[in-house]
Amino acid sequence: MINIEHLIRDLNLIRKQSPLIHNITNYVVMNNTANALLAIGASPVMAHSVDEVEEMVSIASSLVINIGTLDAAWVEAMLIAGKKALQKSTPVVFDPVGAGATIYRSKVCKLIIEECKPSIIRGNASEIIALLNTEAQTKGVDSTNTSDAALNSAKALASLTNSVVVISGESDYITNGTVVETVKNGHPMMEKVTGMGCTATSIVAAFAAVNNNQLEAATHAMSVMSIAGEIAAAISKGNGSLQVNFLDTLFNIDEDMIRKNIRQ
Ligand SMILES: Nc1ncnc2c1ncn2[C@@H]1O[C@H](COP(=O)(O)OP(=O)(O)OP(=O)(O)O)[C@@H](O)[C@H]1O
Numbered sequence: 001m002i003n004i005e006h007l008i009r010d011l012n013l014i015r016k017q018s019p020l021i022h023n024i025t026n027y028v029v030m031n032n033t034a035n036a037l038l039a040i041g042a043s044p045v046m047a048h049s050v051d052e053v054e055e056m057v058s059i060a061s062s063l064v065i066n067i068g069t070l071d072a073a074w075v076e077a078m079l080i081a082g083k084k085a086l087q088k089s090t091p092v093v094f095d096p097v098g099a100g101a102t103i104y105r106s107k108v109c110k111l112i113i114e115e116c117k118p119s120i121i122r123g124n125a126s127e128i129i130a131l132l133n134t135e136a137q138t139k140g141v142d143s144t145n146t147s148d149a150a151l152n153s154a155k156a157l158a159s160l161t162n163s164v165v166v167i168s169g170e171s172d173y174i175t176n177g178t179v180v181e182t183v184k185n186g187h188p189m190m191e192k193v194t195g196m197g198c199t200a201t202s203i204v205a206a207f208a209a210v211n212n213n214q215l216e217a218a219t220h221a222m223s224v225m226s227i228a229g230e231i232a233a234a235i236s237k238g239n240g241s242l243q244v245n246f247l248d249t250l251f252n253i254d255e256d257m258i259r260k261n262i263r264q
């Protein structure tokens, strides 16, 4: 059950504290993600050089590791930053973009989960299934499974890795292996904006920065994402205007909009 009072409290904390969110993310989504973090009230920084990630993550309130456009140097930086964050008990939110599409991605996912012990893993259904079942093949970065089909994998992955696992999709599921929270808001057009999932991951990191309860934080973030996406989609003619309307909605979202639109 989503606790609306706690959700509003966390949203207000993000706007008050403007936590620094260190993103090691992909070229496709950097700009969108940074703008979404600004819209919600957080402070984004994108940094992936091995020469600075340790220093950067040391001053950040949470770290996003997103493997969307990987190469060897990035992996090295992800591991340095992730291990430093772990050492400092800074939340690490992992986005396994395209897990299962190539052997390289699957290997890197395993390495990051083992070495950096993310507190939250957020992926689409196919990615979450592939993280648990290394035989499962995915098509690329888009899901070919429903979130319902991935729920058992998410629970098992959460228990195995001692993390909170988020599956995004028509319904979002957020689980620590035992409790499952469900977010029912959202709109199918959100799938047609590249990096909406990556944005969700960064918004999760913003909430994780102000709420130590990672299950609650991830649930609040996915609720705000889905409510904003749904409101924005209602006034958008396609994925171009949805991107812009989504940012504007996130910028303006408040208690009234949340209470009026949330579907429990
Ligand atoms: N069919 C749908 N109905 C409602 N909301 C949806 C639907 N599909 C996705 N969403 C919402 O869109 C956002 C992105 O989720 P999605 O599962 O598309 O991520 P993704 O596949 O990782 O995206 P990307 O790789 O492009 O970043 C989430 O907030 C999710 O709730």
Ligand SMILES: Cc1ncsc1CCO
Residues within 6 Å of the ligand: 026, 028, 029, 068, 069, 097, 141, 194, 195, 198
């Ligand atoms: C399309 C795409 N390719 C690599 S990352 C990315 C952004 C959405 O995941």
Ligand SMILES: [Mg+2]
Residues within 6 Å of the ligand: 097, 098, 123, 124, 141, 197, 198
């Ligand atoms: Mg994704």
